[in-house]
Amino acid sequence: MSNERRAQTREKFGFDSDKEIEKLKRTKKKAEAVRDKRLEYRRRIEENKLYKTLIGGAIGFDILDAVLGFVEEVGDLFSGLFGLMYIYLSAVVVRSFRLTLAVLCVSLVDLLLGMIPVAGTLVDVVFCGNYINRTMIKGFVEDDAETKRRVNLIASAGFLVVFGLAWLVKTLLGNIIG
Numbered sequence: 772m773s774n775e776r777r778a779q780t781r782e783k784f785g786f787d788s789d790k791e792i793e794k795l796k797r798t799k800k801k802a803e804a805v806r807d808k809r810l811e812y813r814r815r816i817e818e819n820k821l822y823k824t825l826i827g828g829a830i831g832f833d834i835l836d837a838v839l840g841f842v843e844e845v846g847d848l849f850s851g852l853f854g855l856m857y858i859y860l861s862a863v864v865v866r867s868f869r870l871t872l873a874v875l876c877v878s879l880v881d882l883l884l885g886m887i888p889v890a891g892t893l894v895d896v897v898f899c900g901n902y903i904n905r906t907m908i909k910g911f912v913e914d915d916a917e918t919k920r921r922v923n924l925i926a927s928a929g930f931l932v933v934f935g936l937a938w939l940v941k942t943l944l945g946n947i948i949g
Contacts, residue, residue, distance in 0.1 A: 816865055841892055846895070847886050854881060860908060869922055872929050873907055876928070881895075884898055
């Protein structure tokens, strides 16, 4: 009887019940565990040597890409190698499919634009693919909502383009063969 009156008094004056207090404690522990896991994930990535190199050297890589663009095949080769490093970083170190797809799209656009004779060198100066990839990876690791929105947008567009090209190839091959 006294427990019932005690509960009524707590409710009357706005005090939480024991069950509610326990529920709040469990919720707080879960939130702390999620936060700790996210911080450990971020720390692990930020300590990675490849991450440090690529995040720190993105602008230098874009400058090198533009300068080497004057030598037609060599510049495109280096542009592709830098793109592969960013793809590896997003796929293996960061472990995000969406980010990897977005980085792949930006790297392919950078590579394809750089392959255009003469104009490709000028485009390489303006379109800094390595810097874009760096910004996306760094923002994704830092859990920036705007960056994640941009990554999702680029990854979705890339998926639609790849899906569209696959459908086009399938249709063309079906018409040629059948």
